[in-house]
Structures are given as structure tokens and as C-alpha cells.
Amino acid sequence: MPPALDDVVIGPESDFPEGTHRIMEVGGRSIGIYRSNGTLYAVQNVCAHALAPICVSPLTGTYLPSEPDVFTYGMEGLVLRCPWHTWEFDVRDGKSLFTGDQRRLKTFPIRVQDGSVVISLRVRRKVAVQAATE
Amino acid sequence: MSELLTTSAPDGAPAAVGVVDAFVHHQWNTQLDFYEYLPDGWREYLGRPGTIRGGRGMAAALPKPDALPPGGMWLSDSGAPDGGVPGSDLGTLREQLLERQGISRAVLGFDGVMNAPTYPNPGYAHDVVRAANDWTVGEWLSGQDDRLYGLGLVPNHLPELAAAEIRRIGAHPRIVGLLMGGNGLSKFFGHPLYHPIYDAAADMDLPIVIHVGGDSPPNTLSHATAGGLPSTFAEHYALRAQSVQSHLLSIMVQGVLERHRNLRVMIVGAGVTWIPGLLWRSDSDFKQSAPREAPWMKRSPSEQFLEQVRVSTYSNRTAPAAEALRRCLSVFPGIENVITFASGYPRWDADLAEHVAGYFPVQWRERVMGANAQDFYRWPTS
Numbered sequence: 001m002p003p004a005l006d007d008v009v010i011g012p013e014s015d016f017p018e019g020t021h022r023i024m025e026v027g028g029r030s031i032g033i034y035r036s037n038g039t040l041y042a043v044q045n046v047c048a049h050a051l052a053p054i055c056v057s058p059l060t061g062t063y064l065p066s067e068p069d070v071f072t073y074g075m076e077g078l079v080l081r082c083p084w085h086t087w088e089f090d091v092r093d094g095k096s097l098f099t100g101d102q103r104r105l106k107t108f109p110i111r112v113q114d115g116s117v118v119i120s121l122r123v124r125r126k127v128a129v130q131a132a133t134e
Numbered sequence: 135m136s137e138l139l140t141t142s143a144p145d146g147a148p149a150a151v152g153v154v155d156a157f158v159h160h161q162w163n164t165q166l167d168f169y170e171y172l173p174d175g176w177r178e179y180l181g182r183p184g185t186i187r188g189g190r191g192m193a194a195a196l197p198k199p200d201a202l203p204p205g206g207m208w209l210s211d212s213g214a215p216d217g218g219v220p221g222s223d224l225g226t227l228r229e230q231l232l233e234r235q236g237i238s239r240a241v242l243g244f245d246g247v248m249n250a251p252t253y254p255n256p257g258y259a260h261d262v263v264r265a266a267n268d269w270t271v272g273e274w275l276s277g278q279d280d281r282l283y284g285l286g287l288v289p290n291h292l293p294e295l296a297a298a299e300i301r302r303i304g305a306h307p308r309i310v311g312l313l314m315g316g317n318g319l320s321k322f323f324g325h326p327l328y329h330p331i332y333d334a335a336a337d338m339d340l341p342i343v344i345h346v347g348g349d350s351p352p353n354t355l356s357h358a359t360a361g362g363l364p365s366t367f368a369e370h371y372a373l374r375a376q377s378v379q380s381h382l383l384s385i386m387v388q389g390v391l392e393r394h395r396n397l398r399v400m401i402v403g404a405g406v407t408w409i410p411g412l413l414w415r416s417d418s419d420f421k422q423s424a425p426r427e428a429p430w431m432k433r434s435p436s437e438q439f440l441e442q443v444r445v446s447t448y449s450n451r452t453a454p455a456a457e458a459l460r461r462c463l464s465v466f467p468g469i470e471n472v473i474t475f476a477s478g479y480p481r482w483d484a485d486l487a488e489h490v491a492g493y494f495p496v497q498w499r500e501r502v503m504g505a506n507a508q509d510f511y512r513w514p515t516s
Contacts, residue, residue: 049421063429068389069326071429085422098421099432 005109005120013112016040023055028124031108033117034059034091036077041091042119043080044106048096052084054105062088062097080105151504152238153487156446156511157343157402157476158231160274160284161245163214163222165195171265171272176258195262197249197316197351201370203482207245212480220480221245224278231479232281235487238504241310241511242274242284243343243402245481248315252351256291259318260299263289267303275308283310283511285343291318293327297334304338310511311341311400314381317348320355324384329393336394339512346403349377371483375404379412386438387420389430398510400444405452406473410465413439440468444510447493447502448478450485456493470498474506 008027016022021034023045030045032055045055061076080091088097094105109120162168169177185191199207212230214223221227231237247266253259270284286303289296303309312335314323321327323344335342350358350370357363358377364370378401391397416435424431433441453459463469473494478484487503494502 063426065432066429068393068430086426087421088425096421097425100434100437101421 003122006123007118007120008123009116009118011117013115013117016117021055021058023053026119027121029121031055031119031121032080033110033119034080036091040110040112040117042108042110042121043091043094044108046106047082047084047087048089048094048103048105049082049085049087052082054080054082054089057081057083059091065099151500151508153236153475154504154507155231155235155237155240155477155479155487156400156444156474156507157243157345157448158227158240158479159221159245159481160227160242160270161219161221161247162269162273163218165192167222167273168195168265168269171268173261173265176261176265179258195250196246197252197353199246199249199351201350201364201367203367203371205482208482209480209484224274227479228279231477232279235477237281237477237487239281239283239507239513240477241507242270242282243313243345244270244285244287244315248287248313248345249348249351250287250316251290251318252316252348252353253291253318254353256289256318259291260289260295263287264299264303267299267309271303271306271308275306283308283513285309285311285313286340287313287315288331289318290314290316290323290328290331293330297330300331300334300338300340304334304340307514309340310513311343314342314344315348316351317354317356317377317381320349322384322388323381324386324388324390326388328390332390332394332397336397339396341398341400341510341512343400343402344378344381346374346378346401375408378404379408382439382443383412383416383435386416386435386443387424387428387431389428391438391442392430392432395442398442398444400446400474400510402446402476403448403478404445405449406445406447407452407454407459407462409439409445409469409472410462413466436466440466440472444472444474444506446474446476446478447490448476448485449481449483450490450493451483453493459493460495470494470501471506473498473502474510475503476507 016035018035023032032043032045034041036059045053047054059077060079062079064072064074066072078091080089089105094107096103111118181192183189183192208220212220214226250262251259267286275284286309349356359373360376413436420434475490491499491503
């Protein structure tokens with residue numbers, strides 16, 4: 001059994017309006033919080049390629065896999081593109097958009113509960129206490 | 135020679151495939167030899183020697199050769215007995231290559247003729263290429279020796295007409311592949327302009343061969359080397375893998391091999407040591423930018439390469455010692471299915487089959503010396 005996750009309240013829902021993103025320290029981790037197309041996403045602020053702070057980037061779309069010579073834009077608001085080397089990931093599950101590459105971003109369950117935004121993650125205890133007293 | 139192959143069979147049984155030479159440079163002794171295959175108009179255009187005083191009166195049919203090695207272009211003892219140029223005499227080729235080296239099948243791929251597509255007049259270039267193809271079939275592949283097969287030269291100046299020529303000459307059973315020689319349009323060979331060529335090749339199940347030097351003739355706007363033109367042949371020779379790497383990467387990234395999963399491509403003339411560097415680098419860069427720039431790339435460059443690309447050993451003289459070469463190439467599992475023996479005979483840097491075989495592990499030799507070429511070309515079924 002994997003260890004149980006902790007629920008951490010990161011603020012009222014109104015702090016995360018549509019089309020915005022923020023980087024927050026949560027449970028001892030730097031996490032990017034995105035709201036896109038009505039859905040919240042939480043991503044660890046570390047690129048799986050070269051450890052860049054990937055969450056400084058907004059969500060975008062990209063060109064979808066296609067036949068040769070065809071460019072089809074899609075996944076609007078679902079693609080996290082690293083500012084360092086432009087690797088692209090699906091914000092929904094953190095998977096790389098490059099065929100065959102197994103590296104992926106760390107994502108966390110995030111929800112709205114009683115008007116507050118809650119992230120489920122394994123808190124790094126020592127730091128979590130600091131975060132809780134801030 | 136057979137020992138080279140039988141030792142590689144896992145159970146000691148004789149190998150099914152003999153030594154296959156994937157690329158031989160054949161050529162005419164004098165351009166008069168192919169005149170009968172040229173349209174009348176171009177024959178008159180070029181003229182005949184002796185029609186003006188001093189024996190002059192004939193213009194050269196082909197672009198001038200690129201940088202020349204100091205000792206000459208061909209093996210010094212490969213000339214025909216009557217003084218003809220190397221690669222022009224069937225008897226000499228048969229004795230020096232097929233018999234002496236135990237070659238069971240050899241693929242004729244042209245010498246300087248391969249640069250005909252770079253001639254500035256595209257109609258002329260097309261007609262010379264077509265005549266050269268007919269000359270190969272008529273003078274070499276019409277019962278002269280059952281071990282000989284040939285490549286159809288592609289007049290890539292005009293891709294639509296080139297496709298028609300591929301379908302015409304490719305119908306001959308002894309044409310087993312196609313040669314993208316001189317770079318007539320001075321564009322990388324993966325450019326979408328060339329789609330008609332690859333469509334026709336795939337339809338005919340004819341693989342594409344790309345030979346170094348196609349970017350060297352004076353009438354190409356492309357260069358064989360990046361950054362400028364070398365001052366010496368030594369530089370030219372050391373850098374010759376540059377342009378074929380450009381063409382190959384272009385073919386992979388522009389989706390040619392995705393459009394045609396049955397299309398096979400072979401690089402000839404640059405040896406094999408450039409492979410790891412190109413694949414490592416391009417696999418990495420593919421992850422960075424391909425989703426935006428080439429979203430049709432469903433496989434990494436190295437995956438495409440291992441499945442659909444072959445590389446000739448010629449010229450193997452650039453290889454390090456055998457063990458270093460094996461370690462260099464083995465970083466890509468399955469590379470023994472890529473490396474394909476070609477002698478390059480009778481060029482000055484041609485390799486003996488026996489010498490090449492000794493460079494590769496015993497377990498690889500059947501693939502390298504015969505089976506890979508056997509699987510690559512479109513051999514006649516009967």
C-alpha cells in the first residue's frame with residue numbers, strides 16, 4: 001500500500017481564476033497551479049528533462065501528431081512547455097508529448113472542496129510545518 | 135571468401151547468401167558509348183570529336199568531377215586492357231571484382247554519370263539520365279553476367295518527370311534500386327518537392343541510394359561541406375559525410391519515411407563512423423522541437439534509421455581498428471542489420487570484401503557481407 005496522501009488547502013477558489021497560473025510552496029514542494037478550460041491542475045515545478053522551473057510557463061496548445069506536411073493545432077490549454085529546452089508535456093498526466101520518451105512531470109490530485117482548493121500530496125513533514133505556520 | 139560467411143552461421147551451416155556488393159562504380163569508356171541512347175538533338179548538340187581541327191568538336195556530356203584525389207580517381211590497376219577507363223570494361227570488372235573477391239551479386243551505381251542531374255538545363259539533364267539508364271540496361275544488364283544488377287539514376291531536377299523515369303526504368307527486373315546522385319535542385323532530399331520521386335519509388339518497391347559527392351559539382355548551389363569549400367582533397371574527403379547526413383536527416387524529419395513505411399534508404403561513400411554522432415544528437419534535438427516543427431514524426435530519428443536506413447561500408451578506410459569500430463557502432467542495438475558491404479570498386483578508395491569482413495565481429499558478417507543487401511534491394515523474383 002502506498003502511503004496515504006495528505007490534503008493541503010492552498011487557498012480559496014477565487015484565488016485561482018480561469019486562465020491563470022501561480023507557483024506556490026506546498027508541503028515542501030514548489031508546485032504550479034493552473035486553471036484552464038475550467039479545470040485545475042497541479043504540477044511539480046521541475047522539468048523531467050533538465051530540472052528547469054517549468055511552471056513559469058503558461059499553458060499552451062501544440063501541433064498534434066499528423067500526417068507528413070500537415071499541421072493541426074490542438075490541445076489548447078493543456079500543454080506545458082518548458083522555458084529552457086521547449087520540451088512539451090500534457091498537463092493532465094505529466095506525460096511527455098514526444099513519442100517514445102518515458103520521462104514525465106510529477107502531477108498531483110487537486111480539487112475544490114467547500115470553496116477551497118485542496119491538493120493531495122505526500123507532505124515533506126519538516127517543511128510542511130513551516131508552510132503550515134506561514 | 136565463403137569462409138567469411140559460413141563462420142557466422144550460428145549452427146555452422148553454410149550461409150544462405152553469398153557476398154553481395156551493394157555499390158560498384160561503372161561508367162562508359164567514352165561518352166560516344168552512350169550516344170546511341172541519346173535523342174538525336176542532344177547528340178548533335180554535344181558534337182563528335184574530329185569535326186573541328188585537332189580532334190576537337192565534342193562537348194563534355196557530364197559535369198566536371200568534384201575534388202580529385204592526388205593519385206587519381208581510380209585504382210591504378212583497374213583500367214581496361216585496351217587502355218579504357220576503370221569501371222568501363224566488363225571483363226576487367228568480372229575478373230578483378232566478381233571472380234577475385236567472390237562476389238555473388240554486384241549492384242552497378244554509376245561513376246561520374248551520377249552527377250548528370252546537376253546539369254543546369256533540366257531537360258538535358260533528364261534526357262542524359264534517361265539515356266544513361268538505358269545504356270546500363272543495354273550494355274551491362276542484358277545477359278552480360280547474371281551477377282550484375284543496377285541502379286536507376288533519378289533525374290531529380292524535375293521530380294514529376296523523375297517519377298515517370300522511375301516507373302519506366304524501374305520496370306526492368308535487373309534494376310534493383312534508385313540512385314539520388316547529383317543534387318539538381320540544391321535542396322535537401324527530404325524536401326516535399328521530392329514527394330513524387332519517393333511516391334514512385336515506394337510504389338515500385340525500389341529503395342533509394344544516396345551517394346556522397348552529389349553536392350560537389352560546380353552547378354549545384356549546395357555544397358558538399360558546411361562553411362565553405364575546402365582547399366585540399368584531404369579536407370574534402372574527411373568532411374564528405376556532411377552532406378549525406380544532411381540529406382538523410384532531412385528525409386527522416388520531413389516525414390518521407392513516415393509517408394512510406396516500405397521505403398528503404400542507403401547511404402553510400404561516407405563509411406559508417408558518423409552514425410552514432412548523428413543519431414545521438416538528432417534524437418535529442420527531436421525531443422526539443424519536433425512536436426512543433428515536424429508533428430508527423432512518430433518515431434525518433436534512430437528508430438526510423440534502424441528500421442528503414444542502411445549504410446554502406448564503403449569507404450571503410452575511415453574506420454578505426456576493428457574493436458573500436460564495433461564498440462562505436464554497438465551503441466545502437468541492431469546496427470549489424472544496417473551496415474552493408476559495398477566495395478566502391480574501382481574508385482581509389484575501394485575496399486576488398488575480405489578486408490571489410492575482417493573489421494566486423496564474426497556474428498555480424500553474414501548480415502554485413504550479404505544478407506543486409508539481400509534484404510535491401512528489390513531483386514527479381516525469378
